[in-house]
Structure formats: structure tokens, C-alpha cells
Amino acid sequence: MATASAIRGTFFDLVDDPWKHVGREQEAARFTFDGLMVVRDGVIADFGDYAEVSRRNPGIQATHIKGRVIVPGFIDGHIHFPQVRVLGAYGNQLLDWLQNWIFPEEEKYGDRNYARGAAGRFFDALLAAGTTTCQAFTTSNPVSTEEFFGEAARRNMRVIAGLTGIDRFAPEGTVISPDFFYRETKRLIGEYHRKGRNLYAITPRFAVGCTDEMMEACRRLKEEHPDCWINTHISENPTELRTSRLEFPDCHDYTAVHEKHGLLGPKFTAGHGVWLSDDEFRRFSRAGAAISFCPLSNLFLGSGLFRIGRATDPEHPVRLSLGSDVGGGNAFSLIRVLEEAYKVGLCNNTMLDGSVNPREQDMAEAERNKLNPYRGYYLATLGGARSLYLDDVLGNFDVGKEADFVALDWNAGQAAMGWHQSLITGGNVPETMDQAAQLLFGIMVCGDDRNVDETWVAGRRAYKKAGA
Amino acid sequence: MATASAIRGTFFDLVDDPWKHVGREQEAARFTFDGLMVVRDGVIADFGDYAEVSRRNPGIQATHIKGRVIVPGFIDGHIHFPQVRVLGAYGNQLLDWLQNWIFPEEEKYGDRNYARGAAGRFFDALLAAGTTTCQAFTTSNPVSTEEFFGEAARRNMRVIAGLTGIDRFAPEGTVISPDFFYRETKRLIGEYHRKGRNLYAITPRFAVGCTDEMMEACRRLKEEHPDCWINTHISENPTELRTSRLEFPDCHDYTAVHEKHGLLGPKFTAGHGVWLSDDEFRRFSRAGAAISFCPLSNLFLGSGLFRIGRATDPEHPVRLSLGSDVGGGNAFSLIRVLEEAYKVGLCNNTMLDGSVNPREQDMAEAERNKLNPYRGYYLATLGGARSLYLDDVLGNFDVGKEADFVALDWNAGQAAMGWHQSLITGGNVPETMDQAAQLLFGIMVCGDDRNVDETWVAGRRAYKKAGA
Numbered sequence: 001m002a003t004a005s006a007i008r009g010t011f012f013d014l015v016d017d018p019w020k021h022v023g024r025e026q027e028a029a030r031f032t033f034d035g036l037m038v039v040r041d042g043v044i045a046d047f048g049d050y051a052e053v054s055r056r057n058p059g060i061q062a063t064h065i066k067g068r069v070i071v072p073g074f075i076d077g078h079i080h081f082p083q084v085r086v087l088g089a090y091g092n093q094l095l096d097w098l099q100n101w102i103f104p105e106e107e108k109y110g111d112r113n114y115a116r117g118a119a120g121r122f123f124d125a126l127l128a129a130g131t132t133t134c135q136a137f138t139t140s141n142p143v144s145t146e147e148f149f150g151e152a153a154r155r156n157m158r159v160i161a162g163l164t165g166i167d168r169f170a171p172e173g174t175v176i177s178p179d180f181f182y183r184e185t186k187r188l189i190g191e192y193h194r195k196g197r198n199l200y201a202i203t204p205r206f207a208v209g210c211t212d213e214m215m216e217a218c219r220r221l222k223e224e225h226p227d228c229w230i231n232t233h234i235s236e237n238p239t240e241l242r243t244s245r246l247e248f249p250d251c252h253d254y255t256a257v258h259e260k261h262g263l264l265g266p267k268f269t270a271g272h273g274v275w276l277s278d279d280e281f282r283r284f285s286r287a288g289a290a291i292s293f294c295p296l297s298n299l300f301l302g303s304g305l306f307r308i309g310r311a312t313d314p315e316h317p318v319r320l321s322l323g324s325d326v327g328g329g330n331a332f333s334l335i336r337v338l339e340e341a342y343k344v345g346l347c348n349n350t351m352l353d354g355s356v357n358p359r360e361q362d363m364a365e366a367e368r369n370k371l372n373p374y375r376g377y378y379l380a381t382l383g384g385a386r387s388l389y390l391d392d393v394l395g396n397f398d399v400g401k402e403a404d405f406v407a408l409d410w411n412a413g414q415a416a417m418g419w420h421q422s423l424i425t426g427g428n429v430p431e432t433m434d435q436a437a438q439l440l441f442g443i444m445v446c447g448d449d450r451n452v453d454e455t456w457v458a459g460r461r462a463y464k465k466a467g468a
Numbered sequence: 469m470a471t472a473s474a475i476r477g478t479f480f481d482l483v484d485d486p487w488k489h490v491g492r493e494q495e496a497a498r499f500t501f502d503g504l505m506v507v508r509d510g511v512i513a514d515f516g517d518y519a520e521v522s523r524r525n526p527g528i529q530a531t532h533i534k535g536r537v538i539v540p541g542f543i544d545g546h547i548h549f550p551q552v553r554v555l556g557a558y559g560n561q562l563l564d565w566l567q568n569w570i571f572p573e574e575e576k577y578g579d580r581n582y583a584r585g586a587a588g589r590f591f592d593a594l595l596a597a598g599t600t601t602c603q604a605f606t607t608s609n610p611v612s613t614e615e616f617f618g619e620a621a622r623r624n625m626r627v628i629a630g631l632t633g634i635d636r637f638a639p640e641g642t643v644i645s646p647d648f649f650y651r652e653t654k655r656l657i658g659e660y661h662r663k664g665r666n667l668y669a670i671t672p673r674f675a676v677g678c679t680d681e682m683m684e685a686c687r688r689l690k691e692e693h694p695d696c697w698i699n700t701h702i703s704e705n706p707t708e709l710r711t712s713r714l715e716f717p718d719c720h721d722y723t724a725v726h727e728k729h730g731l732l733g734p735k736f737t738a739g740h741g742v743w744l745s746d747d748e749f750r751r752f753s754r755a756g757a758a759i760s761f762c763p764l765s766n767l768f769l770g771s772g773l774f775r776i777g778r779a780t781d782p783e784h785p786v787r788l789s790l791g792s793d794v795g796g797g798n799a800f801s802l803i804r805v806l807e808e809a810y811k812v813g814l815c816n817n818t819m820l821d822g823s824v825n826p827r828e829q830d831m832a833e834a835e836r837n838k839l840n841p842y843r844g845y846y847l848a849t850l851g852g853a854r855s856l857y858l859d860d861v862l863g864n865f866d867v868g869k870e871a872d873f874v875a876l877d878w879n880a881g882q883a884a885m886g887w888h889q890s891l892i893t894g895g896n897v898p899e900t901m902d903q904a905a906q907l908l909f910g911i912m913v914c915g916d917d918r919n920v921d922e923t924w925v926a927g928r929r930a931y932k933k934a935g936a
Binding site for chain 2 (some may be wrong): 085093188302348349442445
């Protein structure tokens with residue numbers, strides 16, 4: 001039996017979807033002012049008030065994390081491993097940005113040394129941002145997928161990834177044949193899926209870059225490996241959307257392309273979904289399929305404003321994660337992603353309040369766009385886990401889940417931060433759920449990676465901020 | 469005669485409006501790889517290549533700033549001194565945000581001790597962000613205006629500010645009478661305008677909060693003190709815009725309210741202008757009036773997307789500055805403002821490329837929305853100076869201007885930053901204008917206040933980043 005370790009501190013996590021508790025979002029959260037988490041083999045063996053948990057676990061030695069709020073590790077539902085270095089490239093929308101910046105960089109990842117060095121930098125950046133799980137695109141060269149999983153395993157991190165399938169509209173060094181994709185995916189699934197914490201996603205890059213043959217290869221792979229995930233992009237940019245109409249004349253919309261090939265369903269995630277219609281949202285909801293909302297990227301590439309309030313329609317709720325979409329997104333930090341998600345929500349709120357166009361007024365949808373801290377941290381943790389069908393092992397501090405968490409310093413960051421936060425608790429630690437939520441809101445809208453003081457993976461500290 | 473000092477380093481500044489050089493933006497910039505700036509009495513006495521300038525100034529001792537790009541100090545055209553502490557308040561659009569968060573905080577600034585302490589924090593935050601000049605709102609209590617100017621004078625910073633006029637739609641502790649506003653403004657102009665580097669702005673908060681009598685008081689003040697600035701808000705939010713229609717039935721649009729009272733003209737700045745019509749942009753252009761573009765705030769309060777490409781129409785160009793609009797904006801850093809400005813531009817670009825609505829296609833306007841580094845740093849420096857009619861003393865390194873500048877570290881910030889920037893120069897210093905511009909672009913879209921390593925005011929170092 002493994003030795004248990006324990007962490008004492010102030011914990012905040014979500015236990016339900018706050019959109020199910022409109023106006024009473026606290027019901028979806030749990031605040032543990034003086035808490036204790038017992039970890040055994042990387043899994044939460046006990047959790048609750050310090051007084052009770054310490055009584056149940058006599059003699060246990062706890063690491064006491066003081067002056068911080070501990071939240072579950074952030075889950076990034078959509079990120080590109082081979083784009084670390086090209087985050088923030090200049091001046092193009094999606095399709096020409098891919099050609100000018102992304103494909104040339106991704107080709108370098110055929111070199112194992114380059115890919116290995118990049119993997120170290122990628123996971124360092126994730127941990128410094130408080131992200132403990134990601135669903136990642138690699139490249140169409142298996143070397144990059146292998147190096148990605150290798151580095152994740154060395155760090156014992158829960159990740160989802162897979163070889164990228166693309167067989168048109170890309171340079172020669174990037175396209176691969178559906179047959180190669182099929183064979184290599186099978187080999188990689190055998191080698192990596194469910195090995196340690198690694199999980200495999202069948203990964204058609206995006207339908208516009210895939211022929212029917214490539215999409216059929218994905219269908220076959222999912223049929224033969226139903227336990228695997230599927231990860232792709234959808235409806236990111238209006239020009240892309242128009243292209244999809246031309247390329248798939250037999251499909252009445254972009255989602256139908258995925259339905260036609262049997263891909264839309266549980267454990268399917270499509271990044272973006274900015275331009276999805278109401279009907280497509282409903283079909284995602286019915287299918288149990290997920291969207292990864294990538295506001296940093298959607299603003300950076302000018303893709304548009306994702307309709308949060310529509311996706312959270314209580315009659316047709318769509319499973320949502322947050323994605324940094326590095327390098328379309330210009331930062332690794334899900335705190336920065338939350339900031340931009342908040343802004344997209346407020347912009348939508350204004351468009352729906354009737355002040356711009358009275359015919360588009362929808363006050364309930366307008367309200368659902370507003371990311372209070374409960375909704376925000378839900379998306380970054382438990383909501384992301386649910387969207388990825390990983391809530392049995394991730395997303396909050398329930399006993400039996402994996403002990404990935406982040407200790408947040410609410411005063412770190414820009415010069416004005418400490419004084420701002422002192423409005424909430426007068427400089428003291430938060431003693432109520434409401435105070436904790438307000439400090440967490442301060443972090444999500446005024447903060448960044450500097451607020452991540454420590455990141456723990458499977459019960460071990462994997463990152464500590466320098467100088468703090 | 470004062471002793472001269474000198475700074476040696478790599479300098480980048482703008483000498484013209486890059487929108488006048490579409491596709492050849494380098495013509496608007498100046499890159500000095502090994503430069504020397506000689507400062508006498510806070511003013512640039514000589515500037516150029518080190519070899520030449522050092523020959524012209526024999527025996528001068530220079531501070532050598534290595535591994536940095538030195539740019540002119542940032543100019544924030546729109547910021548609220550009494551909102552330091554409430555930056556990032558939750559969940560409302562403009563009008564209810566003012567009532568719930570802003571007015572209660574601003575009332576505290578009637579207490580001289582509170583206002584003085586806040587002024588210290590405010591200028592500390594500005595300098596840490598690389599901002600050396602701002603045009604600021606204070607409150608409707610003269611105490612806050614006095615403390616603002618007092619602290620600016622102690623730091624020898626070039627600032628514009630004034631007592632805020634508001635006489636309706638605000639709590640009792642915030643509204644003041646037009647008569648009180650008139651008398652106190654005259655007193656404050658006498659006491660502070662052109663004393664040291666302080667400049668005074670007649671400051672009607674926003675027309676919706678001002679009766680005709682208040683606006684007439686502003687007209688009289690401007691007639692009696694034509695050297696003073698005017699600072700206000702316009703067309704920030706659609707509900708505000710609709711309210712203005714109701715409150716000013718004799719004015720056919722929001723701009724007309726300012727025309728009616730004789731305020732629109734040189735040295736007039738209105739923050740936001742998100743919802744200005746094409747015709748209003750043309751009238752701003754003709755009048756020589758300026759808009760301060762506040763993208764952090766416009767996204768944070770969901771106000772909307774400012775039409776950069778329309779405001780930079782070559783036939784009717786409007787003078788533009790950038791504004792953080794703290795606390796509507798959620799950061800002091802103009803680097804973060806540039807990031808959001810870039811994003812707003814790209815979102816506009818997509819809306820105008822014909823892919824969404826072919827009837828709204830305008831490829832030239834679409835292109836003008838794209839903030840390359842020349843355009844971005846122009847807005848933050850020389851463009852801001854021109855919009856405020858301060859380009860005789862600020863905005864670039866021309867001899868005779870005031871020596872306010874910032875030394876930027878292109879590698880600082882999020883974990884991925886250094887490797888990202890190494891794509892441009894392989895880890896070396898920039899040797900060409902293009903390399904410098906690309907590193908500066910990396911800062912503006914992936915960076916934040918951490919990239920500000922040193923801030924110099926009137927030839928003296930006023931800020932040095934801790935631990936760097």
C-alpha cells in the first residue's frame with residue numbers, strides 16, 4: 001500500500017453545472033475554508049473539513065498551503081502542441097494564417113529532437129499556467145505524437161492527443177494519406193492509449209482539410225476503438241464555413257459532415273463552433289458531443305464571438321470546455337482564456353438586450369452569457385471534465401478523483417491587483433464562499449499566469465512560481 | 469546650464485502616421501540600432517546614431533541600456549484616476565456598472581488621505597505599465613483633482629486632468645451644480661494649468677450625465693480658457709446612445725450635443741466612440757477632435773467593437789489615442805490595450821471581408837483595421853500625442869521633445885515568450901527595423917506589463933522592474 005500524503009488549505013471547487021442554478025450559482029459550488037485532502041497513489045482518498053478528515057486519518061502529515069485558494073487543475077480542451085513557438089503570429093484570419101505560419105512550423109516536428117525539446121517547453125508552459133490536463137493536436141507526423149505522449153507520461157499528466165489527419169489544402173510536408181493515417185493511428189492507439197494517464201483521440205484536423213476518405217478512416221477507427229476520443233475543429237471562421245459548403249455539397253451544414261461519417265457523439269469535441277446555427281447546437285446537445293470554446297483565439301484571429309448563452313440553453317445544453325487554442329490563442333493561461341470568455345459573454349449580452357436590435361432581444365440568453373466566477377471556473381474545471389467525459393477522474397475534489405490542483409495567489413499580477421482585491425476581504429483570507437468567488441473573479445478578469453503559485457499533478461507539486 | 473545626461477541603446481520610434489503609408493509602414497518609423505539620446509533639463513537635446521551623437525557631445529557619460537528596445541513612453545488618452553481599485557468589477561454594462569461600483573468608490577475620493585494614497589498607487593501602476601502620460605478623469609470633488617495634480621507634479625509627469633462635471637443620473641454625493649463646477653474649474657485652472665508639466669482639461673463626464681446648463685458652463689470655460697483641453701465620453705454603449713436621443717431631442721445625434729455647445733474641436737477628446745456613425749466620424753475629422761479608443765474596456769463592459777478602419781479613412785482621418793479606461797478597462801498596461809485593439813481590428817476585418825455579409829464588404833477598410841506593430845506603437849506614442857495636440861513635446865525622439873521613454877524586454881512574460889521571440893532573431897538583439905518591429909509585435913500580442921523593464925520620465929529613471 002502506497003504512503004498517503006495530504007494537503008491542507010482553503011479549497012474551492014464545483015460540484016454541479018452553475019447554469020442549472022441561475023441566480024443561485026453558489027448551490028453548484030463547494031467552499032472548504034480549512035480543508036484537508038488526503039492523496040494515495042495520486043488519487044484523492046479523503047477530502048473535507050480539516051477537523052473531520054484529520055480525525056479520520058490520524059497521524060497524517062499535511063503540507064499546509066497558506067494564503068491561497070486551491071482549485072482543481074485547469075483543463076484545456078483545445079490546444080496545439082506544435083504551435084508553442086508561433087503563438088501570436090501576425091495579421092491573418094484562419095486559412096492564410098495556417099498557410100503562412102502554422103504549417104511551416106509544424107513540419108519541424110518531424111525532427112525528433114525538435115519535437116522533444118518543444119514538448120518540454122509545452123508542458124512547462126502548461127504547468128506554469130495551472131493547466132494539468134489538455135486535449136491536444138499534434139501534427140500529421142507520428143514523431144510529434146510519440147514525443148507528446150512520452151513527455152506527458154514522464155510528468156504523469158492526464159492528456160488526450162492523437163496523430164492529426166489532413167489530406168488536402170496543406171503543403172506536401174503536412175498532408176498524409178487516409179491509409180497512412182489509419183495505420184499509424186492504430187499503431188499509436190496500441191502504444192499509448194490508456195498507458196499511464198495517456199488517452200488517445202482520433203484527430204481529423206478539420207473537415208475542410210479532410211476528404212471523404214479521410215473522414216471514413218476516422219469512422220472506421222472509432223468503430224474499432226470505441227473507447228477513443230475524437231478531436232477536431234468546426235465553424236471557426238466564416239470563410240472556412242463557406243468553403244465547407246462548397247466542399248461538401250451533399251451536407252446541408254458543417255455539422256452534417258460529421259454526422260454523415262458517424263463521428264458526432266460522446267467523447268467527440270470540436271474546437272470553436274463560433275458560427276454554428278441554433279439547429280447545429282441542438283444536434284450537438286442531443287448527440288452528447290462537445291464544443292471547446294476558444295475566446296483568446298477567436299478574438300486573436302478575428303473569428304467571431306461564440307454564443308455562450310445559446311450553447312447553455314437549458315433545453316439543449318451543449319457540453320463545453322475552454323480551450324487556449326495556442327497558437328491561434330495568444331496565451332497558455334486559462335485565466336486569460338476566462339478573461340476573454342467573460343468579454344465575449346458581455347459583448348453577446350449587449351447584442352441580445354434589445355438596445356441594438358429589438359428583434360434579437362432575448363434576456364434569458366443575454367443573462368446566460370455572463371460568466372460569473374461560478375460559471376467561469378466550472379468551464380475551466382468540472383465543465384471541461386464533463387465535456388471530455390473525464391468527470392469520473394477529474395474536475396473537482398470528490399474522493400476517487402485524481403489529485404490535480406492549483407494554488408492561486410489572488411494578489412499576484414499587475415501592480416494594482418493587491419489593492420483591488422483588498423476591496424473584497426480587506427487584505428485577509430476569504431472566509432466565505434462569496435468572498436472566495438469574488439477573489440477568484442478578480443483573478444479571472446485582472447489576472448494571468450502570475451496568479452498560479454503552485455501546480456500539483458497526481459498529488460505531487462509539479463510547479464512553483466519563481467521568487468514567490 | 470543644467471548638466472546633460474545620456475542614454476545609449478537600441479531605439480524604435482514613429483515619425484509619421486503609418487496609415488498614410490499603407491503597405492510601406494516602415495517609412496513611418498525610425499530604427500536606431502546603436503543610438504544615443506542626450507537629455508538636458510528633461511528635454512532631448514540630441515539624438516541619433518551613437519557614433520555621430522557622441523562625436524557632437526564629447527566627454528558625455530551615457531547609461532547603456534542593453535538587450536532592450538527603447539520606445540517613447542506610452543500615452544494613455546482615457547483613464548479614470550479614482551477607479552484603480554474597482555478595475556474588473558463584475559457583470560454589468562455601462563450604466564448599471566456606474567451605479568453599482570463606480571460612483572460609490574469615487575465618493576471616497578472626497579477624503580484627502582484616501583485620494584492621496586490612491587494617487588500614489590495610480591502613478592505607480594502607470595509607470596509599471598510604461599505609461600508616462602495620461603489624460604485622466606478625476607471625480608466631481610476638487611480634492612481628488614488636487615491630489616492627482618500634486619502627485620503628478622512630484623513625479624514630474626506630463627498629465628492632463630480636470631474636475632469632473634456631472635449634474636444628473638448619479639447619486640447625491642457625486643452630482644455637482646453647473647455653477648460649482650464652473651467656479652471650481654476656474655480656480656483649479658489657475659492653480660494647476662501649465663504649472664510644471666500639468667495641463668488642465670475641462671471635463672464634462674458624459675453628455676447624458678450633463679444638463680444643458682452644465683454643457684454651457686463647459687462652453688464658457690473653454691471660451692475663457694482656450695488653451696485648456698476638453699475631455700469626455702461619447703457613444704460607448706447602445707443603451708447610453710438611446711438615452712442620449714431621449715435626453716437631447718433637439719440634437720440629431722450624440723456628436724451634435726457637443727457641437728451645439730461649441731465643444732467639438734482641437735484639444736477635444738471623447739473616449740470610446742464605439743457607436744459613432746460614419747457622418748459623426750467625418751465631423752470629428754473636420755473639427756480636429758479626437759477619440760480615445762479603449763478596447764480593453766469596450767470588451768470588458770461588452771460595449772462593442774470600435775471601427776478602427778473607419779476612423780482611419782484617409783479622406784476623413786480621426787485623431788486617435790489609446791485608452792486603458794481603468795477601471796472599465798481591466799488593466800493599466802497599454803501593451804494589453806494594444807493586444808485587445810489588435811483583436812478588435814481582426815474581428816472588424818472578418819466582418820468586412822464579405823464572408824459574413826457581402827453587402828458590407830470593404831476590403832480597404834478591412835485592411836485598415838489590422839494593427840501591425842507600426843500602427844500599434846504609433847497609436848500608443850506619436851498618434852496619442854497628436855490626438856492630444858501634444859506632439860510638439862511628446863511622442864517620439866525628435867530633438868526638443870521631452871525625454872519620456874520605456875525600455876522593453878521582449879523575452880519577459882509568460883513561459884513561452886522567449887522561445888516564441890527567438891523565431892525572429894534566434895535569441896539575439898534586433899539588428900533591423902523589421903526585426904525590431906516583429907519583436908515589438910510579439911510584445912503587443914503576447915506580452916503585458918512584465919515586458920516593461922524600465923520607465924524613464926524627463927530623462928530620469930522612474931521605474932525599474934523588480935528582480936530584473
